[in-house]
Amino acid sequence: MKNSCLTIKNLFKEYDSGLLALKDIDIEVKQGDFFALLGPNGAGKSTILGIISSLVKKTSGNVTVFGMNIDKDFPVIKKNIGVVPQEFNFNQFEKVFDIISTQGGYFGIPRKLSEERAEKYLKLLGLWDKRDQTPRMLSGGMKRRLMIARALIHEPKLLILDEPTAGVDIELRRSMWKFLKEINEKGTTIILTTHYLEEAEYLCRNVAIIDRGQIIQNTSTSDLLRQLNAESFIFDAYENLSELPSIKGYKGRIINDNSFEVEVEKNKSLNTLFTKLTAQGIEISSMRNKTNRLEELFVSLVKPHEKKIEEDAE
Amino acid sequence: MSPREQWIAFFTIVVKEVKRFTRIWPQTLLPPAITIALYFIIFGTLIGTRIGSMSGFPYIEFVVPGLIMMSVITNSYGNVVSSFFGAKFQRSIEEVLVSPVPSHVLLFGYMIGGVIRGLAVGSIVTCMSLFFTDLHVHNVTVTIAIVFFTSVLFSLTGFINAMYANSFDDISIIPVFVLTPLTYLGGVFYSIEMLPKFWQGISMSNPILYMVNTFRYGFLGITDVNINWAFFMVISFCIILFFYSLYLLDHGKRLRT
Numbered sequence: 001m002k003n004s005c006l007t008i009k010n011l012f013k014e015y016d017s018g019l020l021a022l023k024d025i026d027i028e029v030k031q032g033d034f035f036a037l038l039g040p041n042g043a044g045k046s047t048i049l050g051i052i053s054s055l056v057k058k059t060s061g062n063v064t065v066f067g068m069n070i071d072k073d074f075p076v077i078k079k080n081i082g083v084v085p086q087e088f089n090f091n092q093f094e095k096v097f098d099i100i101s102t103q104g105g106y107f108g109i110p111r112k113l114s115e116e117r118a119e120k121y122l123k124l125l126g127l128w129d130k131r132d133q134t135p136r137m138l139s140g141g142m143k144r145r146l147m148i149a150r151a152l153i154h155e156p157k158l159l160i161l162d163e164p165t166a167g168v169d170i171e172l173r174r175s176m177w178k179f180l181k182e183i184n185e186k187g188t189t190i191i192l193t194t195h196y197l198e199e200a201e202y203l204c205r206n207v208a209i210i211d212r213g214q215i216i217q218n219t220s221t222s223d224l225l226r227q228l229n230a231e232s233f234i235f236d237a238y239e240n241l242s243e244l245p246s247i248k249g250y251k252g253r254i255i256n257d258n259s260f261e262v263e264v265e266k267n268k269s270l271n272t273l274f275t276k277l278t279a280q281g282i283e284i285s286s287m288r289n290k291t292n293r294l295e296e297l298f299v300s301l302v303k304p305h306e307k308k309i310e311e312d313a314e
Numbered sequence: 315m316s317p318r319e320q321w322i323a324f325f326t327i328v329v330k331e332v333k334r335f336t337r338i339w340p341q342t343l344l345p346p347a348i349t350i351a352l353y354f355i356i357f358g359t360l361i362g363t364r365i366g367s368m369s370g371f372p373y374i375e376f377v378v379p380g381l382i383m384m385s386v387i388t389n390s391y392g393n394v395v396s397s398f399f400g401a402k403f404q405r406s407i408e409e410v411l412v413s414p415v416p417s418h419v420l421l422f423g424y425m426i427g428g429v430i431r432g433l434a435v436g437s438i439v440t441c442m443s444l445f446f447t448d449l450h451v452h453n454v455t456v457t458i459a460i461v462f463f464t465s466v467l468f469s470l471t472g473f474i475n476a477m478y479a480n481s482f483d484d485i486s487i488i489p490v491f492v493l494t495p496l497t498y499l500g501g502v503f504y505s506i507e508m509l510p511k512f513w514q515g516i517s518m519s520n521p522i523l524y525m526v527n528t529f530r531y532g533f534l535g536i537t538d539v540n541i542n543w544a545f546f547m548v549i550s551f552c553i554i555l556f557f558y559s560l561y562l563l564d565h566g567k568r569l570r571t
Contacts, residue, residue, distance in 0.1 A: 015571065053412050056571050075315060075414040083412045089405035093337070098330075099409075105326025106413035108319025150409070 004067065005031040005158055005189040006052065011061030013047050013213075021047045023213040025061070029191060029206070031157075034184045036200035036221075037193045038298060039210035045193040046086055048210075049162050052191075053083040065158065079107060082151030086162040086193075088143050090135040097122065097131040100150050107154035114153065121149040125179065141172040148176070152183075159183070161192040165199060177203055197298055201225070209301055216305045230265045232290035238283045247276050261290060315414050323415045324423050331427025335393055335434075342393070343435060346385045350439045353381050354446045357503065369505050369536045374447045379530040380502030383464065385439045387497060387522065388489065390432030390465040394424050394472035395485045402476065407569065417563040421473065421556070428469030429462065436461060449533065456541065457532030463548045464525045470555035477562045477569075496522045501530075506538045521547065 006029040013022040021044045029035045037045045050056030051063060054074055063070045065077045090099055097118055104114025122128045125145040135143055144164060151159060164180075165173045173196075180203060184190050194200055200207055200221065207224055209217040217224065240257045250273060252262040264270060277284060315323065335342040358374035368376040401407040410420055443449060451457055471488075479485045500522030506514050517523055524544035531537040563569070 050571070054570070055408060055411060057566060075416065078412060078414040081412070085408065087405065089408045091401065091404060091406040093334075098333075102326055102330055103409055103413070106323050106410055106415050108315050108322045108414070110322060
């Protein structure tokens with residue numbers, strides 16, 4: 001049984017404006033986990049991360065990190081946490097290398113070691129060539145990587161990332177995923193928020209779905225996906241199709257001359273479907289998932305929750 | 315953090331601050347040098363020769379300590395207020411807030427950054443004054459001590475201003491509407507002996523008068539105020555403002571939501 005990295009109990013946050021951003025949040029993240037906080041905009045994801053990183057003050061509740069309470073041991077806790085915020089927060093006039101090495105200084109790392117680590121992480125994240133430039137001269141993706149390098153300078157045991165790949169192109173996103181997987185495999189616990197559900201599905205072992213300040217699902221990614229009752233597939237045929245093939249027992253619709261969509265329920269097999277198609281002489285050239293599976297599930301969980309809140313309000 | 319780690323963090327902040335104002339020296343070091351040179355030319359050489367002596371000294375000699383102190387005050391204040399508010403505005407202050415740097419180390423770092431800029435500009439102005447007059451130091455200890463504590467005091471004032479500020483307008487209000495009038499009416503250009511009794515009494519409530527006169531005492535040995543009282547007041551203000559700044563930091567005033 002792994003030790004707890006983060007435990008949140010009965011966490012509430014009410015902003016000065018009166019907005020109740022978090023309502024009785026309970027979360028537990030084990031050491032070594034790769035954990036995702038999913039939710040629509042304004043759900044409270046960044047507020048939770050803000051409280052863990054000390055940028056947001058909680059209203060009530062308990063937060064412990066590596067067994068230490070943030071009310072008593074925040075300085076020690078901070079030494080073990082690296083934070084990658086959602087918005088760029090560099091000094092725009094400082095050089096890339098100085099941003100990283102200075103951050104090391106804030107954690108009490110001697111100058112020489114801090115500079116060695118700055119070189120190491122800038123090279124790992126492909127920013128070494130940009131070390132003498134200012135953040136203003138970097139692309140959005142480079143800025144995101146710079147924030148990751150800055151968060152790693154003190155080699156934290158827990159890395160918190162608030163939408164780390166927002167606005168990053170697909171190729172770069174994949175390389176960042178690979179990098180994050182590698183550091184997680186080396187033992188760093190990672191908590192991230194993301195809008196890209198594919199990201200959570202690919203990276204994370206455990207997921208919490210938050211909506212309007214409440215956790216509506218908190219389980220492993222695989223358990224969550226098991227809750228899907230059906231998946232939609234798109235089939236491309238070699239021949240032109242004038243209408244949807246006869247596939248009794250499956251819901252489907254024609255998309256264009258060569259493609260059709262079929263919803264396959266959990267208790268039905270793809271083999272049977274292929275048998276039916278083969279019997280009609282339809283040869284399939286390719287097939288793919290219609291949408292991200294987690295995305296479907298996310299919508300199916302969040303929508304009823306939002307509806308219930310609206311009904312309660314009325 | 316261990317004491318050594320705190321020292322590294324403090325040194326990091328100070329180096330960052332010094333790098334900042336030296337990187338933009340045409341905005342930070344050059345303008346005060348030019349402004350003060352103009353003061354020396356106009357008030358010292360052109361008008362000063364017609365004014366004659368002030369408290370027994372040529373006007374240029376009388377005015378130099380006040381002008382040095384004026385540049386120290388405005389630059390100590392200006393450095394901290396612009397740097398800290400800039401960090402708040404760009405949100406780069408979060409780099410420090412998420413780190414384990416204790417509030418007092420953060421405050422000391424910014425304060426010493428302000429003091430170094432104040433003293434750097436004061437030194438430049440002092441060197442420039444040597445082109446216009448000879449400087450004699452009456453009491454080295456008083457001179458150094460008062461300029462240091464004054465610089466500390468205005469660095470802290472700038473820090474508090476930056477903590478409360480929400481916009482760039484908020485950081486220009488105090489220098490324009492409070493600091494400049496108090497400095498100009500603080501005995502930089504005249505002795506309060508020249509004023510009617512009533513205005514002398516009013517002037518005595520201006521804290522900058524005490525700093526300028528104590529500094530002038532260090533150079534010329536003349537003063538309109540009690541030196542011991544001036545030191546007591548300046549050091550007391552430094553302590554009060556330091557703990558108030560610490561209170562604001564610890565409570566995350568306008569830094570944490």
